[in-house]
Amino acid sequence: MGPIIDIDHLSKRYDSGTFALKDVSLQMQEGEILALLGPNGAGKTTLISIICGLVRPTGGTVRVGGHDIRTDWRAARKLIGLVPQEIALEPFEKVIDCVRFTRGLYGEPQDDAYLEQLLRSLALWDKRDAKTRELSGGMKRRVLIAKALSHRPKVLFLDEPTAGVDVALRREMWQVVRDLRAQGVTIILTTHYLEEAEDMADRIGVIRKGELLLVKPKDELMGEFGKKRLTIALYEPLASLPQDLLTRGLTLSADGMQLFYDYDTRAERTGIARLLGELTNHGIAVRDVSTTQSSLEDIFMSLVEDNPQEGAA
Numbered sequence: 001m002g003p004i005i006d007i008d009h010l011s012k013r014y015d016s017g018t019f020a021l022k023d024v025s026l027q028m029q030e031g032e033i034l035a036l037l038g039p040n041g042a043g044k045t046t047l048i049s050i051i052c053g054l055v056r057p058t059g060g061t062v063r064v065g066g067h068d069i070r071t072d073w074r075a076a077r078k079l080i081g082l083v084p085q086e087i088a089l090e091p092f093e094k095v096i097d098c099v100r101f102t103r104g105l106y107g108e109p110q111d112d113a114y115l116e117q118l119l120r121s122l123a124l125w126d127k128r129d130a131k132t133r134e135l136s137g138g139m140k141r142r143v144l145i146a147k148a149l150s151h152r153p154k155v156l157f158l159d160e161p162t163a164g165v166d167v168a169l170r171r172e173m174w175q176v177v178r179d180l181r182a183q184g185v186t187i188i189l190t191t192h193y194l195e196e197a198e199d200m201a202d203r204i205g206v207i208r209k210g211e212l213l214l215v216k217p218k219d220e221l222m223g224e225f226g227k228k229r230l231t232i233a234l235y236e237p238l239a240s241l242p243q244d245l246l247t248r249g250l251t252l253s254a255d256g257m258q259l260f261y262d263y264d265t266r267a268e269r270t271g272i273a274r275l276l277g278e279l280t281n282h283g284i285a286v287r288d289v290s291t292t293q294s295s296l297e298d299i300f301m302s303l304v305e306d307n308p309q310e311g312a313a
């Protein structure tokens, strides 16, 4: 089966002269979740907007389900749902009516059985007759998702789905997204919360200044760029490290009470057992050992850090 999304050498230069996207190519398979990370102004929204037909590219092509988004836009649009970042709902409209209305906009005949199934899957069925202004923030976000799914798209774009929402609600949203994936929906989400990408995504794309720096399976990215640090706490402070331990890559804390050893998580042999043996040989008594793994945030910062003004995603 071909890719559900096929982005080929896509570029966008706004009239202002800004190059928002530079030669971006990316393919997605059905049922995948891709998290797009990037500092402010990296080009994430531009990319989503082009795929959704809201912004015109200046170069390259995008196909959704095999349909070119420019020459065959009607068929492409039917396959796409977009959940915008801002909550904009008609306050006095009932939940069910607002989802029905959106489906109608796509020219789809009404299908009450599907709408019931959709609202039930988003835990909104009990609220179907409530006016949207009576809903909590989390419910409103779920209504946005219901609207975006009302015409049964195969691809769903979530633009910062949990911006500014509390931790409990964020986790609830993650579950909703996982459930959608289980139903076979392909999802692209942009997020400024790295833990969100870490938790949900199958693949992670990092975009900076309009360039897609990399797209990799999350586990591969964590393994490739991730390092582990072994911290060894000592009983007695060390004035300095023996030369042979220095050359093994060990470092000593300023107070002499801790040793640090950074190692590659992919290495077949980490050298830890040998290292501990050598410490014993030197008569260095170990009180405790612990390890920490670099987070996606560390990895992300190391990828984009050559321009510190851009800050975190």
Ligand SMILES: Nc1ncnc2c1ncn2[C@@H]1O[C@H](COP(=O)(O)OP(=O)(O)OP(=O)(O)O)[C@@H](O)[C@H]1O
Residues within 6 Å of the ligand: 014, 015, 016, 018, 019, 020, 038, 039, 040, 041, 042, 043, 044, 045, 046, 047
């Ligand atoms: N309509 C527009 N006209 C001119 N320049 C634009 C327009 N929209 C975006 N840009 C510029 O294109 C670049 C990419 O913007 P975009 O909104 O795609 O970034 P983003 O990654 O979504 O950022 P954020 O994380 O802040 O939402 C920025 O330099 C932005 O100023």
